[in-house]
Amino acid sequence: MPVRVGVVVFPGSNCDRDTVRALDLVGAEPVVLWHEQASLDSVAAVVLPGGFAYGDYVRAGVIARFSPVMRSVAEFAGRGGLVLGICNGFQVLAESGLVPGALLRNASLRFVGHEVAIAPVRSDTAFTRGLEIGRGLRMPVAHGEGRFYADAVTLDALERDGQVLFRYVDPAGMPADPDHLANPNGSLRAIAGVMNAAGNVAGLMPHPERAAEVILGSDEGFGIIRSLVESAAQAVGQGPAVIGTGAR
Amino acid sequence: MTSFRFAVNVTPKPGILDPAGRAVEGSLGHLGIEGVQDVRIGRRAELTVEATEVTVARAVVERMASELLSNPLIEVFEIESIAGASSATDSQAGAD
Amino acid sequence: MTSFRFAVNVTPKPGILDPAGRAVEGSLGHLGIEGVQDVRIGRRAELTVEATEVTVARAVVERMASELLSNPLIEVFEIESIAGASSATDSQAGAD
């Protein structure tokens, strides 16, 4: 039986259908979760997809944070449930305090929509299992507020505790400085994705679900979706053991 | 009930890079303006609260400001009482 | 020269659709907040102007507000004098 993975739909979500499709490709059973519902319909993992929830008015992700479904997602995460936020979903998680840091307006003050490369920092998390550390994965970014920010003390702690999941890398494979083109939004320490201390909630700005098929220009995002689904299956006893979860 | 109108001013925390402020500073040359510094760009929300008294109303604004209108990691806010909410609607209050 | 600090509050013109304000109002139910109306979301800029006197400084802010910080077709602005620009820098002024 395929593992059930929830995809939350807020008013203004616009990558929900793409995410459902990518989960389908990986062999999961996508379950659409409406923002007004409090029940998570016994899914094994939750994805908060990209888009402009509530128009992203005021600050990206902030209004969505108060919807009934997010209360349940926070509880689910508190019990160790797997949650992945992509783009706007990452912004919602950060605004909710479920992952560390904040996503500020892009340094260029412009929306960025193009392909980037992100490299996994670890290969032993629920979201990056089986990926090659440091190897750039090509996928699109599409956002106006994606500059990862945390104060220096927090950044040091995130790095030390292994909570940095992905970094933007330049063509040579090196983490891209905030003012380098390969860092699309000016993120500090080239951070493209982070997770919480427990290792079960993660967010990233680029769109792996749009890079899951060769015909779309890249299938290098597939592994991230697959990792989530495998970890979810393992969590509900339907799959192989997770190599390791949680922070170091 | 009385109507109170407030403004919430949200500005980037000191020390946080403010590219919008920098962009404004950068464009002053084109306008031929000199002597302007430390430009910070933030948000302003104006809203009306119906409440029995001003302290109750202000508490509501306080909550909105801290939970919705600003992000404490990156922003600070201050609340202003402003004119405009043609104060009391007492006659209607009586009808409640 | 003296430093003067100002704030420019930019808000949507009355009658102009304010989608952000509407979205905030629409979300208050989820926050359990009642009695809040007429939310308007705008921008706030804070800046320091070096000038010989306050009227000169204000004229500069006036220009920035109308030409750079607001769009007269859809927004209105108001200028406030605010504290913060640790007032006079007279000793430096003497050095000029």
Add this chain to the structure above:
Amino acid sequence: MSIIELEVEPLHRRLGVTDDELEAIRARLDGRDPNDLELAMFSVMWSEHCSYKSSKPLLRTLPIAGEGVVAGPGENAGVISIGDGLAVAFKIESHNHPSAVEPYQGAATGVGGILRDIFTMGARPIAVLDALRFGDPVDPRTRHLVDGVVRGVGGYGNCVGVPTVGGELVFDPSYGGNPLVNVMAIGLLEERRLTLAAAPGPGNLVVLFGSTTGRDGIGGASVLASATFSDDDPSKRPSVQVGDPFAEKLLIEASLELIDRGLVEGLQDLGAGGITCATSETADRAGTGILVDLDAIPRREPGLAPFEVMISESQERMCAAVLPENWEAVREVCDRWGLPVAIIGRVTDDGDIAIVQAGQEIARIPARALTSDAIVHDRVAAPPTHRRDAPAPGAPSEISDRLPERGTDPGAVLLALLGSANLSSRHSVFRQYDSTVGANTVAGPGRGAAVLRVDGTTKALVATTDGNQSVGRLDPWLGAALSVAEATRNVSITGARPLGVTNCLNYGDPTRPEAFWQLSEGVRGLADACLALGLPVTGGNVSLYNESASGAIAPTPEIGVVGLLDDIATLVGPAFVMVDDAILLIGAAGPGLVGSEYAGLAGEATEDAPPALDLAREAAIQRFVREAISRGLVASAQDISGGGFGVAIAECAMWSGLGASVRLAIGHSPAVDLFGESPSRLVLTCRPRYAAALELLARQHGLPAETIGSVGGDRLRIELTLAGATGAAEERGGWVADALEVPVRDLSHVWEHGLARALGWEG
């Protein structure tokens, strides 16, 4: 009391209604005078924008029949069947004047408006293309407009989650005071969900949902679209329409759900003319009337006058005809999506739009008087006294080489062209757009036509927009026909079969005989080209009065084409594919440099003419390339257009990172053969063993074809030979010797930075 207080001019004139038109209005009201509200309604509906009063007779001459056409002109968007029970809806529309006033909101609401035309038909929008034209990129005013328009297109499209996959950005001095913002949208629908904009069934409810009604764009339809836009008359500026893409996203989902569940009998978006337009058009199409209860219309602010409510252009609203028993379900859907909804009237059988306020009837107009029976003007057309016609096909020419190409390094010319404002990469613009949301984008902006897979099938849709103002200003027939040729060619070179044409006719003041002549010639060119290529025109839009203090724009018919590729596995792109592949040139360069980017750089010879277009050859070359691709012979296919052969092959090289070495036979002059923009030519590559077969196939289609070199190395090398040159060409001597040789890296460098430099976005 008058709506607008009488000053010197009588009210009707102030609303843009002429004395003759007022007479015509009286005739449609059985001789009585319209009251002020009725007059305001007529003024918006009889504007150029809503009534097409100057262009209607011309538009009737366009070919509209075609294979698979399910809905054509007259509906909100054209719809063509693509098999598997699916159909594609597409349309292009302008938002020129609003964008000139407020570039961000003008462009944003332009995107919103054309998207509504698509989902009104029951189609889910899957792509946007933005065709933009501005004045001199160095002018600060242009830079302000470009920045605002680009942010506006992105701000709206990105938020609603429809990818912006293509478009155009062209600079030409004629747009200095009047930019063009044309937006095309494409949607996909199950054919059985096709929904028409009609209000059938007397007794049905008329339901308005979406945003509330405010004062936005009051007078927009009448004042903005039908009076010459003038910079220095702020009193004529209507209040700006502000877009809310978040509301639009909800509107899309709610509308599609209503259609999917069969809850609406007809659906119409609200655009220009607001409620007046939506009610009168839907009633007229169904042969019914509508009784509007003014008090039931949800408002954003108090104090709106009846005329303001009736003609407001508040965005993100839809109007539906609903069976009474479906009302509760309709309301539930709108509530769930957080959209205000109200019953604002009823369908009647008297054929009138009647408006009731507080129980009193305050207006009554036959619906058809506002729409299908609106006034039509016979405008006068007169060609200008000075014209430059294209030479007849095959006519001898010794005029097009009097340009300063002699002694000039052709590589330097190529680099200048590649770095120019019009030919350099547009990535600094389209990187501000989300081009991949929806996960269907196979080829996004930047390299020829956009390609979108049709999920769940093996098919793909291919789309592009094209316009040609620089030839159009000299010969408006040719400008239009060339635009159709180029747009369809761009689709055909992917292997896809063009399905149909949508168009936006951007012209000047039709009461000026020369402008009206340009419009009539443009429509004639459009019709001739579509007939020759066997394509239907499925819809479009007309934007007139594109004039400013600095003059009229060059006539600009903007052409949008959608094509269908049956098997996406056969898709061919423009970039070189493999080292050692053979490079073929199909077609032959014709004389004439006027209107080319090269001439823009080098200066135009006064006696030169634009290049000729042979529509039969154009049709043949497109048939040929589609056949060659379907036979699997072609590795890459690129068409020759802006910047000529040199720019075309440079793009093949830059986009692949592979060099090439070719020998180009000079038939006319180096400038014409290298940089001339005569149409109906292609650069193809194929595996070497297929080259002979490709040449043969081309000849069978009556096309010149020659293998000119091969792919490889890291430089682009073009040797110019005299083969085929006439004695006259030899006489001019001296210019044949220099080969063009530039590292591909250098080509890419200037190409990538050109636009950002031209706009001052980059030092």
